[in-house]
Amino acid sequence: MKHYKKMVYPYVAWISVMVVAPMLLIMFYAFTKDGNAVLDFVFTLENFKKFFSDTIFISVLGRSLKIAVITTVICLAVGYPAGYFISKCADGVKMKWILLITFPTWINMMVRTYAWRGILQDDGIINKFFGLFGLGPVPMLNTGFAVVLGMVYNFLPFMIIQIYTSLAKLDTSLLEAAADLGANKTKSFLRITLPLSIPGVLSGITLVFLPAVSSFYIPEMLGGGRYYMIGNLIETQFLTTENWNFGSAVSLIMVIIIIVSMYFTGKADKTEIMEQRGN
């Protein structure tokens, strides 16, 4: 076994160069000033002060969290029934549903999001349809609605797959046992199915919330710059204003928010497992 350990080294090297080193650089930039002054750098907390003292930045953070939470809630509300429905289908039908749901993700996300512009714009397909009845045009592009729609559209499959997987693993004899003990369909869902699918729900939430909160492409495409999110802020700092130090600081703040939220979902998952063990 021992000499197989050596096979890990290339990956260690890869991760060090491609992940760890950039992270360290971001941390370095976040606590320094004056761009690429690597040799005569000056440590400072200025970047963080700038972020937390400016209400605009705080409101951008607030908006990001709000849109991510709304997206997650909608994905959960749609994804749970969908996952439940698929798990109840016959084996062959199940795979067809899963294929249908994952199929769009084979196409690049930018392309798919861009297509939504065409659908939502004032002379797009929806408004043309409304026009037949003399309605509209209803402005949909560049609204909060469009941003949330784009996110739900892109991230919903992750939620459905996670929930489906946890429901498909559920031993049907448990439901028979519940029925045998007097539980009707509703009660056996609430007491058996739902609690046993919580791990799937939590990983679904993680997989939707994290990309939603840090997304910059969807708000730019469908929000028309009016729904400026934290991802956009970081992008602008690096690409437009070229203030890498401030951009790094905001990135670091995001990383901390993500780590904290992962810690809490992980903890919820653990208490679930602890309960399963009866502690």
Added chain:
Amino acid sequence: MKKLVQFRNIVKNFDGQLVLKGINLDIYENEFVTLLGPSGCGKTTLLRILGGFLEPDEGNVIFDGEDISKLPPYKRDLNTVFQRYALFPHMNVYDNVAFGLNIKKEPKDLVEQKVMRMLTLVGLEDFSRRGINEMSGGQQQRVAIARALVNEPKVLLLDEPLSALDAKLRKEMQRELKRIQREVGITFIFVTHDQEEALTMSDKVVVMKEGEIQQVGSPTDIYNEPVNRYVANFIGDSNIVDGVMVEDYKVSFEDKTFDCVDSGFGQNTPVDVVIRPEDLDIVGPRSGQLRGIVKSVLFKGVHYETVVETSAGTAITVDMIVTEDKPVKNEVAGEMMDANDFYVDILDLDELSDGFIINRADAQAWNPENDERISISSVDYEIKKEKGTYPVTFSTAAGTSVTVNMIVAEVNKVVDEDYGEEIYAVNFFKKADELAESIALKTDLKIWANAYADDLEDNSPVQITDVVYDFDPANIVPGTYKVTFKTQGYEYKVDTTDKFEVGAQVGLKFTPEDIHIMKKEMGE
């Protein structure tokens, strides 16, 4: 006693396959009833119909005087212990047991009282806060029983609940289940494929086969008076021989007439005779009712299972002609080729094919460099439909060829009217090294000699159980050897405490009470 459960002509299909063929069965209060049968006999299906997890295609289930055929499981006044327990993994032991009571919204203090009493009944009072996954198989089993019983059902259904436990724990749980059943005094319906389990625990055993009930009775009834061959075989080891009921209290088998205690079969009726291995005694060859030779002795722990053959089966002997290995070599093509002379039954001439001939002649061609097989591209022969010797030539595409003799002979068979069997085999040629290379010599000998046996009446195949030969396979030299194929004769299993030598001449002794007579089943 009151009838609690009545199955009325229950029929169930799965994908057009008839799993239950009209089951009628009454189950009474406070009975420990076992549904016994091999897997696929429909016993679990019947239990699931009673539990409400399956709906019968036809027939009714009457429970406590009420037709419950259409009632969903949660409205039925019975509970189930599932095969793999189906305990809720996200709840501890206490919550699992309390589940049914909580669903019925019983007051908390009452729930606690009942749950703790039930956990005490199954001996788990100190484990109430444990998680399910921290419990052993036997403990999980007890939780499952407590979870079902706490609801005070009138009937407890148990679906092979002990099958996942090891032998020792299973024995322990058998006693435990019986104790619990006596203590709570309700009906247990227990499904199992283990006849010993059924006999030790039940008040009533229901033996099932292919969706039909074979026999219903107490364990002693079923053991001592099985109604047919199937039940006798399923319940314990039995010796079953063909016999004729001469008149009441007189049965004849193995050309002798014996006194027995059965009557009512009519005169000169063919019957099956059952004698249990533990009812037979081995005595001196002259003092028993039957004589035989000890064929095998198996140590079974408490006793030896000694098999005594009283008369040999049908046998046929053929010649095996062992020749030197002289393959043909084709230097130009780089090929080697080899084949044997072979015998063919005159009757088999009609079905002669190239593949059959290649097989019988064991013809093969190969490349000596890498041992790779080369296919035989043509088989040439000319035959008449009569006995004689005909040359057969095998050749490959590269032109290597071998010619051997096909000897067409009269059908070689032995017919035994007593057993109603016939057995066939042909003489054959073999190379010494092929014999040495065989890893399953007896099976290979059967194939080489084309040996088979069948029933005279319906031509159904009869197994050849013994192959005897007069050579030492490790040291074979060219020559002619005898190989004998035999079907099973009359054999009796006898449970003995002494160990007998294989090959010893012995007598078998039994009393009229030891003989059980069963009606012969149609079609057997």
